[in-house]
Amino acid sequence: MNTLVCTAPGELVLEQRPRPVPAEGEVLVRIRRVGVCGTDMHIFRGTQPYLAYPRIMGHELAGEVVSAPTGVDLAPGEAVYIMPYMSCGHCSACRKDKPNCCRNIQVLGVHVDGGLAEYLCVPAGFVGKATGLSLDEAAMVEFLAIGAHAVRRAQIQPGQSVLVVGAGPIGIAAALFAKLAGGVVTALDGRRDRLDFCAEHIGVDHTVDLGPDSAHRLGSITDGDFFDVVFDATGSPKAMEAGFAYVGHGGAYVLISVVSADITFSDPEFHKRETTLLASRNATLEDFEMVVETIRAGKAPTRALNTHSGRLADLPTDLPNWMSPEAGVIKAIVSC
Structure with missing residues (x-):
């Protein structure tokens, strides 16, 4: 063969x-x-x-x-x-x-x-x-299931503010299932073509270009509260560290990315916000079956x-x- x-x-x-x-x-x-x-x-x-x-x-x-x-x-x-x-x-x-x-x-x-x-x-x-x-x-099905698993880990509730950092295929999958869960979704990326894809085909509520004023723009979208749930799908240690600052008080940070690096964060800020930190790895049969049903339903x-x-x-x-x-x-x- x-x-x-x-x-x-x-x-x-x-x-x-x-x-x-x-x-x-x-x-x-x-x-x-x-x-x-x-x-x-x-x-x-x-x-x-x-x-x-x-x-x-x-x-x-x-x-x-x-x-x-x-x-x-x-x-x-x-x-x-x-x-x-x-x-x-x-x-x-x-x-x-x-x-x-x-x-x-x-x-x-x-x-x-x-x-x-x-x-x-x-x-x-x-x-x-x-x-x-x-x-x-x-x-x-497999790459969509990775996004579905991350969203299931986050237990998003309808109306919650959600940020997806990194609009590659896995980030797009996370944005899709966050929207289907009822989240108000913002996508952050350095590529405008991928942000446009998220807006046109996923229906994200906001897109933000990565740049010096990204944090200010993300704060403006949420009236300074930042986000209930933040997903990182960048594969960049620097981006993963920056993402801690985008999590609102009482929020959750879900790391879908896996990198060969140590990730550091400000412990006072982490505790002040009582941040929930989650890793999301691969997917389960339950996630695969949910993705299949989502595709069958045309969603x-x-x-x-x-x-x-x-x-x-x-x-x-x-x-x-x-x-x-x-x-x-x-x-x-x-x-x-």
Whole structure:
């Protein structure tokens, strides 16, 4: 079968590998679509801290069932999405029903080989029906679920003021589900094109360009109260530290971004505001199912989100181009 291997930073090689044979309890999936995300770009750049090369990237996956174990409600030819976080099921986190932060987690395309290949074997519990979704939409479930999980962690109430810092795909997903939860949402980013996308397709209430007067403008929007909930989706330690100042008294700060850095903040301000600080990692089956229902209901702008498309064989050329801000990529989807 065809596979695309990142052999080293900056090197993508199309390789022929044997078609995998499913072990007991595994579903054999013919991969049809793979969403490209920031993690893949970090792998290509050589800035992903949890990865060893060579690696087959790809964890935003949609495909069709080739075979499934006896007793599993999946039929050959059925469209499916894949939850790429392979949790162990028995560690302390899994026992607390938090498999998204499993102590032994193996993420497809990061810790183990992913889906930029024609076929993939996956344990049945990580394969979900994509009934009513196109294959392109099924490939978007994973990144939308990350935003949905963060919003669920924040327990947003209708009418609360919400700030999303970073209007890339994950920030857009957080803004979408914050709006659906009834929040009054502001997006902050350094790229006007992405802010315009949030206004047009997500319906955010306010957009603010990153700049020297950002804090003043954010304060003006909220009459000086700042925000009940702030999400960071920037991947920037400096931005993550700045975000503490945007949380209003009694508010919550949700860090979706993961960075290889120490994050510092003013303890007096943190205590004065009685800030709730939350990490949000990956997503759960509940989040995936909610996203599927949201797409089926027509509440997610999937057509607008899918800005770029390509083929597996062309990705060595396409990926470097898509990484340029000038390309205007929100979500690129590869056909396998």
